[in-house]
Amino acid sequence: MEYGYFFTGFPGFICNQLIREVLKRNELNGIVYVLVLQSMMDKAVKERQAIISELGLKDEAFVIIEGDITQPSLMIAKDNLEWLNEKVTHVFHLAAIYDLAVPRDIAFTINVTGTKNVNILVKGLTHLQRYVYFSTAYVVGKREGTLYETELIRPGSFKNHYEETKYEAEVLVDKLKEEIPITIIRPGIVKGHSQTGETIKFDGPYFMMNFLERLRFLPLLPKLGKGEAFVNLVPIDYIIQATTYLSFLEKGAGKTYHLTDPHPYRAVEIYSFLMLELMNKKPKGTLPLSVGKWFLSIKPLRKYLGVEKEALDYFTWLGYFDCTQALNDLKGSGIECPDFKAGLKPMTSFYLKQKDNPKYHIQIL
Known part of the structure; x- marks a missing residue:
């Protein structure tokens, strides 16, 4: 079966780099579907064309779908949902608000409600092979000491609403591990290439x-x-390469990974x-x-x-x-x-x- 890759968070930098790496790793096999906010459509169209030109893709191999993760059914039209349910094999959920100073209501709507809605879509996919969720290593909040990938423990408090809502969202995804093949990615603080x-x-x-x-x-x-x-601090190229590799690694299903610097300063x-x-x-x-x-x-x-x-x-x-x-x-x-x-x-x-x-x-x- 041909791969169908569904991405949220396009045309964001991490997402567009990840799309390139996923396609290259799989020798350009498959169709990319990206969910894009109406307000981001112009930028998304330009980034789509850049990727098509750079990789030599056919026009039909990259499909933009207008939608919004904070809305029921991601605001995707019913007929589009039906064919997505048959076509998508891999979901990469990157859409989130990352600002440390974000107000709680905005963070909760995008990070938690948005993830809940993506989860509903994922559970309906007929041919799903992997659901990759981008969390953060900082779901640990104010817990200190050595922190493990195998833990998902609610801390006594968080440093900000970003951490709190990403924790709540990861809990929602983690609960689905018994039902569907999931890989959770927890990056450190992402820096440039x-x-x-x-x-x-x-x-x-x-x-x-x-x-x-x-x-x-x-x-x-x-x-x-x-x-x-x-x-x-972790460079974007490590995040992209490691995520792509682990997302298609058979033993990566059901696991959570810290993509962090093993020797930080x-x-x-x-x-x-x-x-x-x-x-x-x-x-x-x-x-x-x-x-x-x-x-x-x-x-x-x-x-x-x-x-x-x-x-x-x-x-x-x-x-x-x-x-x-x-x-x-x-x-x-x-x-x-x-x-x-x-x-x-x-x-x-x-x-x-x-x-x-x-x-x-x-x-x-």
Whole structure:
């Protein structure tokens, strides 16, 4: 039977890269179906054409379906649902809101209700071979210590509504593991491509670079707190390659994978690496994190610095992701997470080229 790949989250950067990798891995066999919001249709049409041209696909091998995961039946017309139920073999659910500062009601509607609706669609697919759900390693909330892929434990609290709603959504998917073949992907904090530095937005570690760039005029810059926490940064190319491999690996069904850096660096090390690369300086002194949070509680200051105040919570959170299951199942594939320092120059070079381009900067509220 011909493969039918159904994706949510198109034309997002991770989704469009994953589509390319899935098609290449399967020698362009199969038809791609992407669910697209009406408001994203123009961008989706352009990205579809780019993929068709790049891979030499036939026009009918890439189908755009207008819809919305937050609506019943994903707002897909009934006749379209009927033929999708017969055609789709693999579902990749990536659509979500990833902003750390997102209000709870918006996060819940998109991340939880949206996933519930996708689950209903998936359960009706006649020829389903794999349902791949993109979660996050940070469903652990404020739990600390060593955190395992085999666990899905509700923490006492979460650092933000993004974490909470992604946890709730993963619970919904995890419950279906006994009924259908599911692979859950939990990435760390996604950064740009390890070789090209390309990314779609400047968040996560790029907040550090915004901070350093805006304050580079100062004669010295201190560290922010002790910075003892491990910050798990993972390049997009590792996420894409590992996800594709594990999604078609027979023993990957029924498993959850931490696609995290097995050898992460501490926050203070990453901050120092970035400062040296961007400014050829080393940090001097220490600014208490409480003072940093106070500064970022002032809206004009955090907008000027280009830093979400919620990001500072990851400088003090003492969790460590065990990724043994992912590493074991990736053995023999040639797919490994590159060392953060190996991708440092491409990362900073891309940032410096695009630092004045507003399309890469997220809105700081």
